Amino acid sequence: MSLDVEAIRKDFPILSRTVRNDKPLVYLDSGATSQHPVQVLDAEREYYERHNAAAHRGTHLLGQEATEIYEGTRAKVAAFLGAASPSEVVFTKSATESINLVAFGLGFGGPAATSLKPGDEILITEMEHHANLVPWQQLALRTGATLKWFRELPDGRLDFDKSLVTPRTKIVAVTGQSNVTGVIPPLREIGELAHSVGALFLVDGAQLVPHHPVDVRELDADFLAFSGHKMLGPLGLGVLYGKYAALDALPPFLTGGSMIEVVRMEESTFLPPPAKFEPGVPAVSLAAGLGAAVDYLNALGMDNVAAHERALTEHALRALGEIDGVRVLGPLTTEDRGGTVAFEVAGVHAHDVGQVLDELGIAIRTGHHCAWPLHRTLGCQASNRASFYVYNTLEEIDALADGVRYARKFFRV
Amino acid sequence: MQLQDMYQEIILDHYRNPHHKGLRDPYDAQVYHVNPTCGDEVTLRVSLKDVDGAAVVEDVSFESLGCSISQASASVMTDLVIGKPVDEAMRIGDAFLALMQSKGQLEPDEDVLEDAVAFAGVSKYPARVKCALLGWMAWKDATVQALTTRNDSEDGSEGRG
Numbered sequence: 394m395s396l397d398v399e400a401i402r403k404d405f406p407i408l409s410r411t412v413r414n415d416k417p418l419v420y421l422d423s424g425a426t427s428q429h430p431v432q433v434l435d436a437e438r439e440y441y442e443r444h445n446a447a448a449h450r451g452t453h454l455l456g457q458e459a460t461e462i463y464e465g466t467r468a469k470v471a472a473f474l475g476a477a478s479p480s481e482v483v484f485t486k487s488a489t490e491s492i493n494l495v496a497f498g499l500g501f502g503g504p505a506a507t508s509l510k511p512g513d514e515i516l517i518t519e520m521e522h523h524a525n526l527v528p529w530q531q532l533a534l535r536t537g538a539t540l541k542w543f544r545e546l547p548d549g550r551l552d553f554d555k556s557l558v559t560p561r562t563k564i565v566a567v568t569g570q571s572n573v574t575g576v577i578p579p580l581r582e583i584g585e586l587a588h589s590v591g592a593l594f595l596v597d598g599a600q601l602v603p604h605h606p607v608d609v610r611e612l613d614a615d616f617l618a619f620s621g622h623k624m625l626g627p628l629g630l631g632v633l634y635g636k637y638a639a640l641d642a643l644p645p646f647l648t649g650g651s652m653i654e655v656v657r658m659e660e661s662t663f664l665p666p667p668a669k670f671e672p673g674v675p676a677v678s679l680a681a682g683l684g685a686a687v688d689y690l691n692a693l694g695m696d697n698v699a700a701h702e703r704a705l706t707e708h709a710l711r712a713l714g715e716i717d718g719v720r721v722l723g724p725l726t727t728e729d730r731g732g733t734v735a736f737e738v739a740g741v742h743a744h745d746v747g748q749v750l751d752e753l754g755i756a757i758r759t760g761h762h763c764a765w766p767l768h769r770t771l772g773c774q775a776s777n778r779a780s781f782y783v784y785n786t787l788e789e790i791d792a793l794a795d796g797v798r799y800a801r802k803f804f805r806v
Numbered sequence: 807m808q809l810q811d812m813y814q815e816i817i818l819d820h821y822r823n824p825h826h827k828g829l830r831d832p833y834d835a836q837v838y839h840v841n842p843t844c845g846d847e848v849t850l851r852v853s854l855k856d857v858d859g860a861a862v863v864e865d866v867s868f869e870s871l872g873c874s875i876s877q878a879s880a881s882v883m884t885d886l887v888i889g890k891p892v893d894e895a896m897r898i899g900d901a902f903l904a905l906m907q908s909k910g911q912l913e914p915d916e917d918v919l920e921d922a923v924a925f926a927g928v929s930k931y932p933a934r935v936k937c938a939l940l941g942w943m944a945w946k947d948a949t950v951q952a953l954t955t956r957n958d959s960e961d962g963s964e965g966r967g
Contacts, residue, residue, distance in 0.1 A: 413808070744844060744873035744937060745813075752809050760844035768845065774871045775844050803809065804818070804874070 395697040402784050404430035404689075416754025419789045424572055424600060424733045424780030425758050426622050429682070433625055436685035440678045448675045449651060449668075459677045466684035467667070473687050474617070474634055475608040483633040483640065483667040484680065488599040489524040491618035491633035492566070494670060495595060496528035498643035499564060500535040507642050509563050511537030516557055516565045516592075518543040519770055522572050523763040525597040525618075529566060538563070543578075545770060549723030551578040555586060562592040569601025569617075570731040573764045573778065574723025575706070577601070577731055584613050593639065599623055603782070604702055604731050606695035615639040624690065625783075626683035630676055640666035647672050690783075698783055702732035705781040705790060709734045712794040718806060719797060722771050732781040735762070738797060740806035743775040749800040750777075755793055811927035812934075813874065820878035820921070825885055830867040834952035839944040841936050846872030848880060848940055852948040854892065854956065861892040861953060866945060873937055875928055880941025882921045892949060898922075899942055906935045 402408050405428050412418050420428060440462060446455035448463045464479070471479040485491045499509050509515070515529045519542050533540040539561075546552045551567075558565065565587035570577045580596060587594040595616040601607060602617070603624035609617060617634040621627060635643075645652060645663050649672035654662040663669045690698065706727050713719050718739035724730045738746050747759035758778040761768045768776065779793055829836075833851035840847045848870035855864040866884045870877060883902075887895035901918050902925075910930035914923040928938045 742873035744846075744875070744934070748812065748931070748934070749809060765845060775846070775873075803813070 396693060396701045396783060398701070398784065398786055401430075401693070402786075404432065405784050406431060406434075408784060412754045412756075413752055414754070416752075419753075419755040419792050421779040421781065421785065421789065421793060422756045422758050423603075423623070423782035423785075424762075424778065426628065427603065427625050427782050428784065429625055429627070429686075430689055432689050433627065433682045433685045437627060437678050437682040440681040445678070448677050450674075459675075462684070463675050463677045463680045466680040466687070469684050469687045470632060470634075473691065474602075475610050476634055477610075478637065480665070480667055481609075481634055481637050481640065483635065483670045484675065485631040485633055485670070486629060487631035488597065488618045488620040489528075489631070491616075491631050492525055492595070492597060493528045494633055494646040495564075495616050495618075495635075495643065496532045497646045499593075500532045501644045502536075507644075509536040509538040512561060513538040513563045514541055514559060514561045515539070516541050516543070516562050516587075518551060518567050518578065520545060520549075520551070520571045520574065520576060520578075520764065520767045521566075521568055522597065522599065523765070524599070525566055525568060525595075526766070529564075543567070545576075545767075548725075549574045549771070550576050550729070553579055553582065558586045558590055558592070560590050562587065562590050564593040564595060566595040566597065569596045569598040569607075570604070570733075571723070571764070571767070572600045572733060572780075573735045573762050573767055573776070575600075575731040575733040575735075576723055577605075577729045579729075580612060580614070588613070600731060600733065603690075605699045609634055621679065621683040621686065625686035627679045630679035630683055633670070635666070637666065640670070643670075645669050645672075649673055651675075693783060701783060702781050703727050705785055705787065706730065706732045706734060708787050709779060709781070709790045709793070712790055713797065716794060716797055716801070718801060720773075722773060722776055733778060734780070735776040735778040737773050737776050738801060738806075741800055741804045743777045745804060746777045746797065746800045749803055750793070750796045753792070753796045753799070755789075755796050757793070808927070808930075812931065814924040814927065816921055816924040817874065817878040820881040821874040824877055824881035826865075826867055826888065827869070827881065828867060829869050830865060833865070833867070834955055835948040837944050837948040837951065839940060839947065841872070841876070841940055843936070844873075846870070846876050846937065846940060848872070848876070848944050850880075850941065850944040850948050852945065852952045854949070854952050857891070861956065863887045863890055863892060863895050863949070868941065868944070870941070872940065875925070875934055875937040876940045879922075879925060879938040880944075882924075883941050883945060886920060886922060887945065892953065896946070896949070899946055902942060903939065905929060906938055 444458040446459040448459040467479045584594040593615045596614045598619040602619040621630040652672045722735040743759040850868040853865040
């Protein structure tokens with residue numbers, strides 16, 4: 394493996410704690426939220442100890458330093474993504490808010506050129522996380538537009554049915570990597586097709602950006618949404634990358650202070666992106682942490698991160714696949730597939746598997762993972778999901794497989 | 807290992823062989839409840855009868871998908887409430903709710919809760935409390951609806967579902 398995992402693990406204080414029954418923590422739930430290295434924790438603490446102030450206002454030194462930290466992270470994120478300019482990076486609360494920001498803008502009504510109308514089409518996939526599904530359902534309700542979706546092939550990969558893209562398609566919004574099956578759809582091809590009919594192309598990158606090198610110039614997405622907390626950063630800070638022209642065309646979402654140009658009692662004008670989308674006092678402590686997280690990932694190298702996770706995924710597919718009664722959801726190879734492995738155990742409900750694993754100190758996700766329609770299609774009511782990151786080891790995956798065997802024994806299946 | 811605390815043999819028995827499962831006619835009210843965090847679901851029917859002017863639980867039937875805790879709890883619940891006056895069944899429900907919310911601090915009354923005392927260990931796991939309550943909440947909801955329907959149609963001739 395291309396990462397020095399032993400050294401990495403020393404950076405993550407939480408990995409040395411014990412959990413139930415004094416078992417060491419085996420954390421296999423990074424798809425839900427990742428853990429944090431000391432570098433990130435220190436950056437947040439140092440911000441509060443030395444620089445805390447409201448960024449973008451005031452004339453004092455602390456305010457200036459806070460602004461520099463906040464805008465410094467914006468520049469780091471822009472470089473991390475290969476964005477043309479830091480102005481293409483908007484900070485939000487979460488990937489969910491980022492997607493809602495775009496969906497709101499496309500249904501704003503009035504004179505906004507971007508507004509959808511009855512007859513327009515929104516195209517998503519059936520494998521979306523609810524965060525990239527429900528906002529589009531709501532947009533369709535508000536505007537009278539029609540919601541359509543790509544389905545899956547029998548192996549769980551995307552059925553790229555090109556006939557779903559029509560001259561009426563206004564936006565194509567797809568996951569960068571399924572949070573259940575790990576499937577990575579053919580993003581470039583989908584984007585090209587979307588653009589060929591003049592539609593916008595949005596990628597839900599919540600599970601993609603933390604785990605793979607992403608270059609937005611290559612991806613050619615108009616929008617890319619993701620969360621800091623799934624990539625070693627603090628909870629509560631999300632990102633919306635947007636091509637500048639695409640951001641500029643959207644009306645503001647949340648409004649108030651900091652995002653205005655001139656305010657009169659009758660009306661207001663707004664700052665250009667990204668400030669247009671960032672009302673209120675900026676969350677600089679979170680930005681300090683995210684900046685440190687980006688530095689950390691850059692030091693590891695995203696190619697190495699992806700290679701490490703591919704090795705873990707390969708091992709997990711093999712180890713789980715060997716167990717009687719275990720069905721892995723989605724592709725059984727690592728080709729175009731990321732490091733989340735969802736599976737069901739015949740005769741043992743996911744909650745019960747999760748409970749047994751918890752007693753062994755192994756943390757996984759159980760349920761439908763906010764992807765209920767996909768589970769329905771896969772004929773699975775609830776599944777178990779192990780997801781990996783830079784600090785996970787092959788031994789932890791072996792512990793998972795042993796735990797699943799133990800769960801089968803415990804429930805006598 | 808605390809697993810045996812949570813998954814007592816009696817729970818596993820009810821899970822493997824649930825009592826009163828399968829939807830039956832006639833019924834006075836039917837509800838559909840889900841646990842949105844995991845997708846567990848239950849469809850539950852309640853049939854009430856009148857005994858000397860008091861409502862009595864005649865039958866409870868259900869179909870459900872879910873974990874061992876939610877399945878076993880629904881099964882135990884049907885044993886506890888069928889044949890009891892609604893008032894008394896509701897009190898048992900309240901006692902079970904109190905047990906589930908006790909975080910393992912309450913000594914359950916076996917005279918009231920019978921097999922349901924086996925779920926005491928579940929109350930130490932907040933994430934699983936909802937599983938244990940799914941069937942109970944559905945039963946309570948259906949029973950309230952059934953009582954309302956009965957009161958509304960007391961002087962009418964509305965048929966049963």
